[in-house]
Structures are given as structure tokens and as C-alpha cells.
Amino acid sequence: MRKPELAAAIADQTGMTREKASEVITAFTDQISAAASRGEDVTLIGFGTFNIRKREARSGRNPQTGATIQIPASSTVGFKPGKALKDQIS
Missing domain, CATH: 4.10.520.10 (IHF-like DNA-binding proteins)
Incomplete structure (x- = not known):
């Protein structure tokens, strides 16, 4: 499963738009990357x-x-x- 497919699945499950679901996924991965760069x-x-x-x-x-x-x-x-x-x- 790639990011667009994941965004579509999240959008279907939650009722949000695919664009908003894609933004949530991007924010999630950005926060994990930021924490990793801080050693957390x-x-x-x-x-x-x-x-x-x-x-x-x-x-x-x-x-x-x-x-x-x-x-x-x-x-x-x-x-x-x-x-x-x-x-x-x-």
C-alpha cells in the first residue's frame, strides 16, 4: 500500500477528504522524522x-x-x- 492508497482508505473510514487524510499522513511522518532526528x-x-x-x-x-x-x-x-x-x- 502506498501513500495515496492509505489516504483513500483513511478518508473512506473517517469521512474526511483524501486531501485532508494525505495531510494527516504527512504530518504523522514528519513528527516521527523529527522525533528520530532528536534521538527520541x-x-x-x-x-x-x-x-x-x-x-x-x-x-x-x-x-x-x-x-x-x-x-x-x-x-x-x-x-x-x-x-x-x-x-x-x-
Whole structure:
């Protein structure tokens, strides 16, 4: 499901316009992005948690040349599903 399809589904369920539903989705994703950039977790009880995960520096291999390369440490956003979501998809 892509954003326009999600906006249409939300609009049908709530009675709001597709444009307004799209604005709500954009505001939601913007707030999650802002919280992640501040290093904060976002927890939606029953759905899941978006959190920052640290990756340590490590060595890797260039698949074209086979040469060893150093991969720097980085941060990424992870998602851990909540119990209700896990139960629903099981």
C-alpha cells in the first residue's frame, strides 16, 4: 500500500477528504522524522515503537574487487511491532 492508497482508505473510514487524510499522513511522518532526528523513540501502544539503532563500525568487502573496506559507524531508525500488531498478522 502506498501513500495515496492509505489516504483513500483513511478518508473512506473517517469521512474526511483524501486531501485532508494525505495531510494527516504527512504530518504523522514528519513528527516521527523529527522525533528520530532528536534521538527520541516514538511508541504507539498496540502498534509498535520507532527507535534509533546504532551500528558499530565494521569491516566489509567490496563485492566487485574483493578488497576489504572499513564501514563507518552509523545510526538508523528501527521499528519493533507491538503485541497487538504481531497477534493480528499471525
